[in-house]
Amino acid sequence: RNGAQIDATDSDGNTPLILAAGSPRDDAWITVRSLLEAGAAVNHTNNKGETAQIVAARQGDVHRLRQLLRAERVDRGARDQDGKDAVMHAVLAGHAPAVAYLLDQNFPWDSVDNAGDQAIDFAYAHMDKACCRAFWERGRFLNHVNSRHASPESPLTLCLGWKDLELMRLLVKEGTDPNIRHRAGLSAVHAAVARGEVAGFETLASIGPDWNARDDLDRTPLEMALQEDNADRLIRSLCAAGADPNLPMAHGDYPLVFSARCLRESVSEVHSWRPVILALISAGAAANSTDADGNTALHYCGKLDSGKSELWGRLRQAGASTNIRNHRGRKPYLHFSSLCKNGWVGFGFLLCSFILGIPPGLVLIANGVGARVLDHAQIGNFWLKRKVERRYRVQNEGE
Template identity: 30%
Template sequence: MPSTLDSQLIAAAWKNEVAEAKRLITAGANVNAVDDTVQSAFLIAASEGYVELLDLTLAHGADVRSLDSYHGTALIRAAERGHAAVVGRLLQAGVAVNHVNNLGWTALHEAVLLGRGTPEYVDTVRLLIAAGADRNRPAVDDGTTPMQAAHDRGQKAVSAALDARADRGDLLSAATAGDANKAAAALAAGAKLESRDDHRRTPLLLASLNDRVDVARLLVRLGADPDIQDDRKDSAWLVTGVTGSVAMLETLLPADPDLALRNRFGGISVIPASERGHVDYVRRVVKTDINLNYVNDLGWTALLEAIILGKGTKPWQDIVQILVDAGADPGLADKDGVTPLQHAQSSGYDEIAKILRTAGAR
């Protein structure tokens, strides 16, 4: 029987009360302790898709080999429900991908047989394939393979993922083209997650450069590093400021990118985004912990670049407003002592000058 603390932790896990779970673990609760239904905080986090709680249990000694009442792993529980983000974390943690539960099914069987073929299940299947799941393994009871089950159930997108074949050398081209199924197959064939091309670009960087969100999501969930830089000092995260892709930004944030990583101009992602007029990107990135007053090698902040290299029209007006509202210093001058307001005035950008004067610039 679990201790009182363990029982309280299990109850907190069902409610996804992460702060309470932290308190109980600090007090001595065991993340692997099970109740009379063979539920632990770790297994609950996996089955319910509670990513933050799962990370907490993994950080405090979750046993990735632990099994539930069906003799199934946490991975099988997560795959059954299409919790792709959890599946990725469990694969990184080393949960066995081809474990068979007492129903005779692997995680891949459950993702297909009990899944709905929706995008989250497609992502789940791709992750399992990339990690080496056996697509042709027959179920113990009736001999159905995951591939047969997907075809029989009309799960076209899942079937496409299961049918895909690739060599290990195909990962970089698949990432560039945005073929997530082929990327998963290439990883299954032995491709390295951080492969490099002739310019030292990784698959994740190539996916980011070409705005291939499906591939990037696969790679991130498998643990790809968003901060690896190529021979031009670009990284997957840094180029989002150039492309302005909010979807890619959102895909990379769970990988905890270094927001202070510098490009070849000594700038961070918000600076080129401001220069290029990527309004939606700037609106989203200012909600992160990025430093809006970061100065690049030219002596310019994002605010200065929006004015000096922008066109003064509505997109750049919006960006200036977003930046100052989010805390960018309107009085921070360039290396020659020229302020954003002075640059706006000399360029005839009256609307931007008005925004800056309202913000208290001098």
């Protein structure tokens, strides 16, 4: 019980109390109590600036912390040489019960260390749900974004990552902004789209986010969905929840005509635009929206070499007009395929090189030339057009 001995330090500046606080033994709290009863200094720091309570917090032993807090004039705000306090060390070690206890004992919860980080930032970085909940359940950091992190998160995006949609609903009820932005203006809806979390849309719908929110690049969630692998499914879910398929995209195009142009220009099957177009039509996208060249989706679909019939019929059924002229003065029409215009002519000449093949060869050449003439006259495959529109019961515009 000699004061000089009870607070003696080793080469690292640790007192017996600090060593006991960091001991791996489960019964070390008894030693802590005995040392405190013997008069050990509770706020003494070692060479790293750590007090016994910081070391105990890192160890995660609530019993030791409880004994330390019974001492008089405990410095709850003590920090080590890096500016980290007891709560930060408990979070870094992943000891959620210790974090909760320290917060309940009025330890600082919003301190900033020398690097500019707060305790919650460490919980975010480690995706530590238990530590995050220790703060959130006490009304702390409900709208915090770890903006200094390479991939910032918000409470809602963390819930998406954990697939804990019930926690997301609870957070919004407690005060989390449903439209909180976590990075580059991205909302939770943007994040759900990027992660393909269709299941999260139902929960998001219940918390009332802005389905048409734009990020810093002026993109809506629906615009982001266009580039995803399961774009058609995302689009259907987004529009069912409240996204508007008729809002212009960041570059000024509208989703439907943009998708139709991509389908026309696509040379890869990696991303299929056809189901995207059908999903947009089903969601009520304006069939006559135009791009910078004045083209509608019907202009692009009419030029497809194959598979154009269904899209043409669905677009016409949705109200797409064949009377809209683009900036070149051309109306949309069903073009003949390249095979009809070029293949028939080439094969016809090949047949004509044989005497017996001249009659059918001339027929093929005539058909190919006729297809070119009809396309040049902006009439196109009128027979196919009539057949398709009859099948889809399209009202004749009188053209």
